[in-house]
Amino acid sequence: MNLFERLKVDAAPQWQDYTKHAFVEQLGSGKLPLECFKHYLVQDYLFLIQFARAYALGIYKSPAISDMRHSLEGVKAILDVELELHIEICGRWGMRREEIELASEDTPTMAYTRFVLDAGMSGDLLDLQAALAPCVLGYAEIGKRLQLAGSDVPENPYQRWIQEYAGEGYQGLADGFEAWFDTTGEQVLTTARYPRVLSLFEKACRLESDFWQMGLNATQ
Ligand SMILES: Cc1ncc(CO)c(N)n1
Numbered sequence: 001m002n003l004f005e006r007l008k009v010d011a012a013p014q015w016q017d018y019t020k021h022a023f024v025e026q027l028g029s030g031k032l033p034l035e036c037f038k039h040y041l042v043q044d045y046l047f048l049i050q051f052a053r054a055y056a057l058g059i060y061k062s063p064a065i066s067d068m069r070h071s072l073e074g075v076k077a078i079l080d081v082e083l084e085l086h087i088e089i090c091g092r093w094g095m096r097r098e099e100i101e102l103a104s105e106d107t108p109t110m111a112y113t114r115f116v117l118d119a120g121m122s123g124d125l126l127d128l129q130a131a132l133a134p135c136v137l138g139y140a141e142i143g144k145r146l147q148l149a150g151s152d153v154p155e156n157p158y159q160r161w162i163q164e165y166a167g168e169g170y171q172g173l174a175d176g177f178e179a180w181f182d183t184t185g186e187q188v189l190t191t192a193r194y195p196r197v198l199s200l201f202e203k204a205c206r207l208e209s210d211f212w213q214m215g216l217n218a219t220q
Helices: 003-010 013-018 020-027 034-060 066-091 097-102 109-121 125-151 159-166 168-188 193-219
Strands: none
Touching: 003 013, 003 168, 003 193, 013 020, 013 125, 013 193, 020 034, 020 097, 020 125, 020 159, 020 193, 034 066, 034 109, 034 125, 034 193, 066 097, 066 125, 066 159, 066 168, 109 193, 125 159, 125 168, 125 193, 159 168, 168 193
């Protein structure tokens, strides 16, 4: 079992809540109200700006050039690919980049992003990776699962989103992150340290669930 698999087992309730959240299930069935998705997507754009900073912090916290390159991959994937996907999807409803960037961050967006940044600033690369892992590895798992189940749902309005996270590019990024996380674990993880790493991972899962819930709450 690699480090990610071990954390998933030990944080099973939090992982389930996050990856099988009602928002995710409705996204997969195509039944999610558009209002919820739009609210989520604008907040996610703001989220990703902060996450690019968190990967940049990863460069700063990298003990080796190979670690720097992994962090740089994360920065590039967000700035060059993921943010552009959001702009493309928002553009379908006539929302422009300037308008999205002017939106104000909701509390769950602030809570999650600042939590990750603080985990990295106050800790080392492994702490930062533990706080980042649910994001990239969770979306890769969700994307793959929804894509596989999706053949039963013709004309899902959220297909473009699913396809992006199930696609080769994102799946490759997640595989790279998982191996990198494991390598860092082999270098610095001790038995005494594991509970703190697990706690960071669990908290990030909870903050992911809160992020989905923020999307669902947009109809109320
Ligand atoms: C909230 C959140 N978690 C994870 C990802 C995956 O990058 C994302 N775009 N947004």
